[in-house]
Amino acid sequence: MNERTLYDGILAGNRRAVARGLTWIDEGAARGKDLAQHLFAHAGKARVIGITGAPGVGKSTLVNTLTISLRRLGHTVGILAVDPSSPFSGGAILGDRIRMQESVDDQKVYMRSLASRGHVGGLSRAAFGAITLLDAAGFDTILVETVGAGQAEVEIMRYAQSVLVVLAPGLGDDIQAIKAGILEIGNVFVVNKSDREGADLTVRSLRGLLSLTPESGEWSPPIVKTEADHDVGIDQVIDAIERHQMYLRQHHRLNDLRYRQAEHVLTQSLDDIRNEVETDFRQQVLWKEAVEKILSGEDASRYARNLFGLWLNATAREE
Amino acid sequence: MNERTLYDGILAGNRRAVARGLTWIDEGAARGKDLAQHLFAHAGKARVIGITGAPGVGKSTLVNTLTISLRRLGHTVGILAVDPSSPFSGGAILGDRIRMQESVDDQKVYMRSLASRGHVGGLSRAAFGAITLLDAAGFDTILVETVGAGQAEVEIMRYAQSVLVVLAPGLGDDIQAIKAGILEIGNVFVVNKSDREGADLTVRSLRGLLSLTPESGEWSPPIVKTEADHDVGIDQVIDAIERHQMYLRQHHRLNDLRYRQAEHVLTQSLDDIRNEVETDFRQQVLWKEAVEKILSGEDASRYARNLFGLWLNATAREE
Numbered sequence: 001m002n003e004r005t006l007y008d009g010i011l012a013g014n015r016r017a018v019a020r021g022l023t024w025i026d027e028g029a030a031r032g033k034d035l036a037q038h039l040f041a042h043a044g045k046a047r048v049i050g051i052t053g054a055p056g057v058g059k060s061t062l063v064n065t066l067t068i069s070l071r072r073l074g075h076t077v078g079i080l081a082v083d084p085s086s087p088f089s090g091g092a093i094l095g096d097r098i099r100m101q102e103s104v105d106d107q108k109v110y111m112r113s114l115a116s117r118g119h120v121g122g123l124s125r126a127a128f129g130a131i132t133l134l135d136a137a138g139f140d141t142i143l144v145e146t147v148g149a150g151q152a153e154v155e156i157m158r159y160a161q162s163v164l165v166v167l168a169p170g171l172g173d174d175i176q177a178i179k180a181g182i183l184e185i186g187n188v189f190v191v192n193k194s195d196r197e198g199a200d201l202t203v204r205s206l207r208g209l210l211s212l213t214p215e216s217g218e219w220s221p222p223i224v225k226t227e228a229d230h231d232v233g234i235d236q237v238i239d240a241i242e243r244h245q246m247y248l249r250q251h252h253r254l255n256d257l258r259y260r261q262a263e264h265v266l267t268q269s270l271d272d273i274r275n276e277v278e279t280d281f282r283q284q285v286l287w288k289e290a291v292e293k294i295l296s297g298e299d300a301s302r303y304a305r306n307l308f309g310l311w312l313n314a315t316a317r318e319e
Numbered sequence: 320m321n322e323r324t325l326y327d328g329i330l331a332g333n334r335r336a337v338a339r340g341l342t343w344i345d346e347g348a349a350r351g352k353d354l355a356q357h358l359f360a361h362a363g364k365a366r367v368i369g370i371t372g373a374p375g376v377g378k379s380t381l382v383n384t385l386t387i388s389l390r391r392l393g394h395t396v397g398i399l400a401v402d403p404s405s406p407f408s409g410g411a412i413l414g415d416r417i418r419m420q421e422s423v424d425d426q427k428v429y430m431r432s433l434a435s436r437g438h439v440g441g442l443s444r445a446a447f448g449a450i451t452l453l454d455a456a457g458f459d460t461i462l463v464e465t466v467g468a469g470q471a472e473v474e475i476m477r478y479a480q481s482v483l484v485v486l487a488p489g490l491g492d493d494i495q496a497i498k499a500g501i502l503e504i505g506n507v508f509v510v511n512k513s514d515r516e517g518a519d520l521t522v523r524s525l526r527g528l529l530s531l532t533p534e535s536g537e538w539s540p541p542i543v544k545t546e547a548d549h550d551v552g553i554d555q556v557i558d559a560i561e562r563h564q565m566y567l568r569q570h571h572r573l574n575d576l577r578y579r580q581a582e583h584v585l586t587q588s589l590d591d592i593r594n595e596v597e598t599d600f601r602q603q604v605l606w607k608e609a610v611e612k613i614l615s616g617e618d619a620s621r622y623a624r625n626l627f628g629l630w631l632n633a634t635a636r637e638e
Binding site: 271300 | 585588617623
């Protein structure tokens with residue numbers, strides 16, 4: 001399948017094309033980067049909902065029940081599960097995913113895991129590309145689930161319009177939340193497993209913490225209690241998401257986000273050129289000559305400029 | 320102090336200039352990057368010894384006693400303690416350092432801590448710059464100490480010629496060592512606190528692990544038992560370092576390392592240009608126009624190329 005066929009297939013919502021395209025993007029190579037870049041202009045229609053929280057709070061179950069409810073409301077749902085932790089935990093998570101995939105299996109739902117390849121920047125870029133692809137493929141709602149709250153997760157959540165932070169009673173999440181700066185990125189807080197002891201305490205301490213957090217605009221993040229296992233509170237979560245989306249529209253925040261994403265595509269393109277300059281010249285005599293000049297005391301930046309200039313000329317002739 | 324004065328002061332070995340220069344480099348801003356780049360051609364004379372190992376194995380004490388012995392042999396010693404862990408642990412480590420600094424205080428020793436600024440790449444670059452500076456300032460031996468064995472430490476150890484991996488009995492270091500790939504980077508292994516129970520077991524299990532590691536060339540890493548607290552085994556460590564340095568010279572490895580470092584200066588310069596392109600254009604109309612074109616479906620890479628081209632022209636006129 002060449003890029004053109006793939007591209008057309010994705011825009012037509014063809015599942016095989018979507019799967020292949022996501023594989024390209026997950027690889028992190030040039031063809032995946034190009035594909036995501038070319039699809040970008042066709043994205044921007046979906047609601048992108050981030051779902052994050054510590055392991056064990058029930059994020060997968062919540063995503064599962066949310067998806068079922070969203071389907072009942074007539075939405076098409078793309079799900080992206082991003083796991084930036086070590087490859088060793090990948091197995092268990094994949095197992096969960098497969099079970100979940102079965103439970104929501106229909107043609108209007110697409111689910112995919114992105115695993116860490118040991119490179120935080122690469123994972124974040126793959127996540128952005130995958131969201132772009134699912135959006136361009138016509139899924140009207142995209143759920144992006146990340147585990148924990150490290151640097152990679154916070155970065156990935158920046159691509160989401162509405163971020164759900166999921167907690168559960170008795171996991172000491174309040175402390176964890178402050179440490180990771182996760183309170184600042186949450187637009188809706190979900191206290192899951194709320195039939196467990198300590199749920200009200202979790203809600204109260206969360207409310208206390210939120211009152212200390214500087215408010216961003218007029219939106220004050222609601223706290224929703226759920227029992228995702230028993231389908232309790234899911235409608236309220238969807239309602240909270242819809243109110244947040246309305247808020248974003250009314251305050252033109254969706255346009256701002258879309259603009260920042262286009263900026264991100266441009267800065268990624270700057271990265272790509274810098275990397276291509278290195279890759280294209282590394283095996284050439286010119287590179288070796290530059291290194292030897294630097295060893296003999298000449299200014300490295302002059303040679304770096306020179307490589308950029310030569311690369312621009314050489315690739316301009318190709319076009 | 321301007322860059323020229325600072326530069327001359329550092330090359331003359333002036334301590335105030337060295338201190339100021341290291342501060343510039345630690346800041347991570349343009350002036351520190353330029354300084355390190357300009358000093359590079361004057362470096363390459365020092366022996367750069369990396370010292371790494373888990374917390375609690377006695378690295379600081381070992382560095383301290385090593386320094387005293389090296390001074391007795393007439394060497395000048397620059398010490399760089401790099402701590403990529405969270406800023407919260409900075410206090411304790413700084414306390415240790417100050418005590419150590421007192422114990423070895425003379426004009427032929429210079430000691431500096433580099434703290435993490437939450438950016439792995441930045442820390443690694445600062446470490447490389449600081450090594451370059453101490454080398455250019457005329458210290459003939461540079462000890463670079465890192466804590467643990469994360470990605471940042473392994474990267475920083477690539478700048479060292481001889482890497483000492485320090486272990487201690489009863490810390491389960493053998494397991495930790497395999498996990499972190501630290502066996503592969505060690506040229507000399509030091510089992511410190513060897514008066515403790517289990518020292519021989521640690522040596523034996525280490526020897527077993529090393530026998531499974533593919534040998535790199537003809538060098539088989541020796542294992543040296545020390546009690547740094549009681550100045551036991553330090554001469555043997557220095558002897559092992561000298562034998563490794565001899566091996567490197569005989570196999571032209573020092574030239575290879577120096578070549579790779581010059582390559583690194585060149586790739587850093589490529590990074591700098593990419594970042595300057597973004598910084599210089601971000602507030603300009605051109606940037607906004609490019610972003611809007613990308614939003615309307617045009618190819619981002621064309622605009623990225625254009626920015627590089629414009630930047631090269633604009634800065635060429637400045638020179």
